[in-house]
Amino acid sequence: MSRVLLHRPSIHDVAKEAGLSAATVSKVMRGIGNVRAENASRVNAVVESMGYRVDPVAADLRRGTRRIIGVVVPELESSFFGSLITSIESQTERLGYTLVMSSSRESETREKELIQRLQDLRVAGTILAPVRSETGSGAQLLKSQQMSAVLIDRVADDRQLDTVSVDNRMASIKVAQLLAASGHRHILILGLDKKSTSTRLRCEGFVNEFRQLQPSCRIDEVFTRTGLNGLRENLSHYFSDNRPTAIFSLFLNGTLLALSELRRIDLHCPDDISLIGFDDSEWMQAMHPAVTSVVQPVNEIAQQAVSLLMRRIHSGQADTVAHEATCHIEIRESVRALNQTAR
Amino acid sequence: MSRVLLHRPSIHDVAKEAGLSAATVSKVMRGIGNVRAENASRVNAVVESMGYRVDPVAADLRRGTRRIIGVVVPELESSFFGSLITSIESQTERLGYTLVMSSSRESETREKELIQRLQDLRVAGTILAPVRSETGSGAQLLKSQQMSAVLIDRVADDRQLDTVSVDNRMASIKVAQLLAASGHRHILILGLDKKSTSTRLRCEGFVNEFRQLQPSCRIDEVFTRTGLNGLRENLSHYFSDNRPTAIFSLFLNGTLLALSELRRIDLHCPDDISLIGFDDSEWMQAMHPAVTSVVQPVNEIAQQAVSLLMRRIHSGQADTVAHEATCHIEIRESVRALNQTAR
DNA sequence: TTGAAAGCGCTAACAG
DNA sequence: CTGTTAGCGCTTTCAA
Numbered sequence: 227m228s229r230v231l232l233h234r235p236s237i238h239d240v241a242k243e244a245g246l247s248a249a250t251v252s253k254v255m256r257g258i259g260n261v262r263a264e265n266a267s268r269v270n271a272v273v274e275s276m277g278y279r280v281d282p283v284a285a286d287l288r289r290g291t292r293r294i295i296g297v298v299v300p301e302l303e304s305s306f307f308g309s310l311i312t313s314i315e316s317q318t319e320r321l322g323y324t325l326v327m328s329s330s331r332e333s334e335t336r337e338k339e340l341i342q343r344l345q346d347l348r349v350a351g352t353i354l355a356p357v358r359s360e361t362g363s364g365a366q367l368l369k370s371q372q373m374s375a376v377l378i379d380r381v382a383d384d385r386q387l388d389t390v391s392v393d394n395r396m397a398s399i400k401v402a403q404l405l406a407a408s409g410h411r412h413i414l415i416l417g418l419d420k421k422s423t424s425t426r427l428r429c430e431g432f433v434n435e436f437r438q439l440q441p442s443c444r445i446d447e448v449f450t451r452t453g454l455n456g457l458r459e460n461l462s463h464y465f466s467d468n469r470p471t472a473i474f475s476l477f478l479n480g481t482l483l484a485l486s487e488l489r490r491i492d493l494h495c496p497d498d499i500s501l502i503g504f505d506d507s508e509w510m511q512a513m514h515p516a517v518t519s520v521v522q523p524v525n526e527i528a529q530q531a532v533s534l535l536m537r538r539i540h541s542g543q544a545d546t547v548a549h550e551a552t553c554h555i556e557i558r559e560s561v562r563a564l565n566q567t568a569r
Numbered sequence: 570m571s572r573v574l575l576h577r578p579s580i581h582d583v584a585k586e587a588g589l590s591a592a593t594v595s596k597v598m599r600g601i602g603n604v605r606a607e608n609a610s611r612v613n614a615v616v617e618s619m620g621y622r623v624d625p626v627a628a629d630l631r632r633g634t635r636r637i638i639g640v641v642v643p644e645l646e647s648s649f650f651g652s653l654i655t656s657i658e659s660q661t662e663r664l665g666y667t668l669v670m671s672s673s674r675e676s677e678t679r680e681k682e683l684i685q686r687l688q689d690l691r692v693a694g695t696i697l698a699p700v701r702s703e704t705g706s707g708a709q710l711l712k713s714q715q716m717s718a719v720l721i722d723r724v725a726d727d728r729q730l731d732t733v734s735v736d737n738r739m740a741s742i743k744v745a746q747l748l749a750a751s752g753h754r755h756i757l758i759l760g761l762d763k764k765s766t767s768t769r770l771r772c773e774g775f776v777n778e779f780r781q782l783q784p785s786c787r788i789d790e791v792f793t794r795t796g797l798n799g800l801r802e803n804l805s806h807y808f809s810d811n812r813p814t815a816i817f818s819l820f821l822n823g824t825l826l827a828l829s830e831l832r833r834i835d836l837h838c839p840d841d842i843s844l845i846g847f848d849d850s851e852w853m854q855a856m857h858p859a860v861t862s863v864v865q866p867v868n869e870i871a872q873q874a875v876s877l878l879m880r881r882i883h884s885g886q887a888d889t890v891a892h893e894a895t896c897h898i899e900i901r902e903s904v905r906a907l908n909q910t911a912r
Numbered sequence: 913t914t915g916a917a918a919g920c921g922c923t924a925a926c927a928g
Numbered sequence: 929c930t931g932t933t934a935g936c937g938c939t940t941t942c943a944a
Contacts, residue, residue, distance in 0.1 A: 238937080247914065247916075248915085248939090280937090288939045289920080290920060303851075311645055324686075455855050508646075511797075512801045512822075514833040580923095604930085629936090
């Protein structure tokens, strides 16, 4: 005897059709409370036939909670943040949260607006990967609004917010050890602007360790403030007078650029020069030579971020933790020992 | 005289504090209706001092609308979908919508679940970039639930849903024209599996046009069903007996792979062989040689998708449109004319 | 085991 | 111009 509904059925429509109350239907939907088996199955039948589905927004409103988590990243064009978000998504949806993610496009102003919007949405929690400029004004807002939040990736020490980052220094130390053990003495470090904390840590970690392992070493640095093309020019110029035996790139496109420049000046990798760089990419294993890289543990970062966020959401006050995930080096063909002697 | 509130202030808290009604505050917040200037500024003052912000979720509930748009893409790891989403985001947020995006991770099952979840959320509209398998079951769900939706990217003809795709055939025709005009006769086409519609169109478009322009041509094809590494093997094997004068890659990583393989067998690009490929990437212009590529108009796709979706949301019934955006070729150094004669 | 009533935070209709 | 009333769709007492 069901009338045709113009709009989607509400819990009351179901209740009416089943000859029960909305409260009972609600209990059945959530699988809790004591409902007579007979009534429960009647409700289920009606739900089925009407195609009823609980409106999570209305449910949240009533409950006074929002099963939403906000994520703000500086960009979505790179595979790093792409896979990070993908991983965060699978963590959070398992917990029943909906993700609202957006890109600040490296704009600090936009970052703040986005956080404000998340705050307006009354999200349960926020995961923020700050913009490069790192003045931390987004984080500031998170704190002043007392939002449950965790900072990831480009993270300055923070005493009020949980943070998850990668142990950049240790990763670079491992690179230094690898190259030193392979007999390299003359290294080129390739990077973009030197301002960001992670770049600085990667640089420092390498230089300190390498100098210690190979006191008679030479470490050159090629940086730029004018993007990839600027870096290419500097690199080109550098290679006109210099022949390091290994290149350590601090970011993905630097590795690609190095590959291209080596080609141009006809230096063979790894025969003439070794190459290792931060960030792994799908094509690296299919390349010739397959490229050795420092891989950031994206899943661990995501998993830690989500679990810290959950802790923060549920336990409110708690001591802040700063998790540092460990990178590992994916050894492939592009790094080779200098002197094939011995053994 | 304001008490300290434990929770965030509601519109009633503001009303009470301002000595007015919630309805009046609501009018002020939305900047509509007639409110005495004096009262309006009092409301604004209180709003300011209490830090009040409208709860868009509650507002939507009451209004019976959801200012949410759902987006489902097959993956977020590639820069294509990353920038597509970034572009969609800036379009939709200008219109006051919040984006809920997620990755189906190339899983058809997951795609359906995600759409179902968007339906549960009562989203105003959905933008779907279907998974590669293209059986269209996600699209089917969209239709059967009568959701406002538009399909993008990998799109089969659809009579019930608006679609936005790229004119793959025409793009490949342009590539054929470029290579033919440059005197090439022996071409290698590089691709992943040949099942997907866009791959097929790209292939067909090129082959037909090229054969017509250069009747005495030879077109080889190297594909694979075993990922990038499989493609590399096939490519390697191919080059042991063949020397085309140009390579046309149907996807981004293919271009990279070709570059690497050319390096391995010491063929110089573009002196010995020309290279052009689908999808543009930041590094291409910084490479040596800078890589000529077919660039998909991401912004146009996003803009069309959003405007078609809005039309669908607001005008409900309307004839379905299938928009095809035009690719352009970014000419750089990797393609060169064969015979530098004449002129 | 069930349902009536209240109300999450907001907006819309309408009477004053 | 303003306030009262009545919900949006749901969950949660709490009395029956």
